[in-house]
Amino acid sequence: MHKAIVVFEVEGGSDKGPDGHRKDTMPIVEAIKANGWDSEVIYYHPDNAEEIVERVSQNFDAYISRVNPGNIPGGEKGYFDLLTKLADAGLVGMSTPADMMAYGAKDALVKLNDTPLVPEDTAAYYEVSDFHETFPASLSFGERVLKQNRGSTGEGIWRVRLADADLAASVEPGTALPLDTALKCTEAVDNKTHDYTLGEFMDFCDQYIIGYNGMLVDMRFMPRIVEGEIRILLVGNEPVFIVHKKPAEGGDNFSATLFSGAKYTYDKPEAWPELLEMFENARPVIAEKLGETGHVPLIWTADFMLADDENGEDTYVLGEINCSCVGFTSELDMGIQEKVAAEAISRVEAANA
Ligand SMILES: Nc1ncnc2c1ncn2[C@@H]1O[C@H](COP(=O)(O)OP(=O)(O)OP(=O)(O)O)[C@@H](O)[C@H]1O
Ligand SMILES: [Mg+2]
Structure with missing residues (x-):
């Protein structure tokens, strides 16, 4: 050595x-x-x-x-x-490159959709044709979030819902919505809402699927995102601090990215005991399902959103893992x-x- x-x-x-x-x-x-x-x-x-x-x-x-x-x-x-x-x-x-790709790609969520960490109706589209075939029915189940793989800070992360609330309430789940259905689409980069028809919006989104590492993840919208996204920063197996990222209040706002106006507070891991207990049990599953080496990354983050289980208790849904360029610049005094x-x-x- x-x-x-x-x-x-x-x-x-x-x-x-x-x-x-x-x-x-x-x-x-x-x-x-x-x-x-x-x-x-x-x-x-x-x-x-x-x-x-x-x-x-x-x-x-x-x-x-x-x-x-x-x-x-x-x-x-x-x-x-x-x-x-x-x-x-x-x-x-x-x-390793394989671990960076497996943990860092947005379809990590899909690899975990048979665990309690991720809703089971989370899917990924790697082909434009598959997207156009499947998404019109997927949207009939309720509001969705479409996530591109490339880019960061909320670019190409879209909250998608029907413009007509009555239609949204009455549509039979599982029926493909017509291409002229009016949508409201809000991008996480700036929380700005745009009007599209379903057909127009899918055509617009093809760019995210085409090309190197292209894909689009289709995930249920988690309404409790307004209470904030909760980031665990880990060194190997050890959670070292928590960032609570609360979207700017009001409107269609749902983005926990800094530039969209979200407010960040930093907590000790002890401030989130239920989350940590859940994560402690989930971590080996994550390592097994995502890792090539069986090792979790050296420095990495896992972001969670609050949800309700069938008894009305809080649960946590995984929104994203980051591992390639995670920093702790504002916490250099914590011994990380x-x-x-x-x-x-x-x-x-x-x-x-
Ligand atoms: N399923 C969801 N339900 C509600 N809000 C979501 C959902 N997925 C993502 N969001 C919101 O969108 C924001 C951006 O999504 P995400 O973190 O997946 O991508 P990103 O921030 O662009 O990637 P990175 O964090 O690597 O820069 C999240 O911070 C969160 O506020
Ligand atoms: Mg994020």
């Missing part, structure tokens, strides 16, 4: 501080070094890929990826190829970087035992 962990970033981008790094990157590097290990940051660029593979595979035991997949020079394929070569050379990947370092080192030690 070299007792050395490399941290990958890309140069530039809005997530970087004055030192050219994500604000939580150097704290992680320093925390690894404080354990007597070596650590440094390398910027990935496709022009240096060969050099990086050579140097890193000879000098490091593991990598930590701190890269936003939407922001990689030359595209994510080149970067994922490099990470795969390092894994083949025996390095511990935090995370030390937990990240300890978890990373223990994974390397276990792999080399």
Whole structure:
């Protein structure tokens, strides 16, 4: 063992501080070094890929990826190829490309729709034809949320409902709605509502399905989103803090994204005991259904919405998992970087035992 962990970033981008790094990157590097290990940051660029593979595979035991997949020079394929070569050379990947895709893609929800975490009527469309065939009937069951896979901060995440409330109340569930049905469609990026017919809106949404990694997830609208989305941030198996993200009040607002005006409050995990208990039981199921390695990601988040079970008690529905570029920049005083370092080192030690 070299007792050395490399941290990958890309140069530039809005997530970087004055030192050219994500604000939580150097704290992680320093925390690894404080354990007597070596650590440094390398910027990935496709022009240096060969050099990086050579140097890193000879000098490091593991990598930590701190890269936003939407922001990689030359595209994510080149970067994922490099990470795969390092894994083949025996390095511990935090995370591997397969795990990043499985956890980070929106259809993770569909892989969990046979668990209590996700409503069972959650589906994904990978073909335009399948979308046009299935969605008109899906919408007859009630309000839906359509989620594109690419992009973030609520772009291409649509709350979709019938414009005519009487029709919505009277439509026979399971009947395909006609293409001229009037809709109200609200995008999470800005909570703005647009008028479309069903046919027009489906044509508009085809762009989300076409192309690399294209898909559209079709999920039931969870009305208690107005009470907020509850994010658990984890280091490995350990929840380290909770963000309660409350959408801006009023209108059709449903978005918990920051730019749409949602308000964030930060809680200790202990403030949400029922959620944590539920999640503790669900985590192994998530690891089994999503992970290639059986490991949950090093730093990741799971977002929940409140719902009611059949006895009127609170339950939690999973809305999204993030794992590729999760940060904790406003919580650097909570000792999270030390937990990240300890978890990373223990994974390397276990792999080399
Ligand atoms: N099923 C749902 N019911 C009600 N509201 C939802 C539902 N799914 C998503 N939302 C709302 O839409 C917002 C955006 O959706 P989501 O988190 O899935 O995508 P995103 O924010 O664009 O992705 P990322 O968080 O990676 O940037 C959520 O924060 C939540 O407020
Ligand atoms: Mg989100």
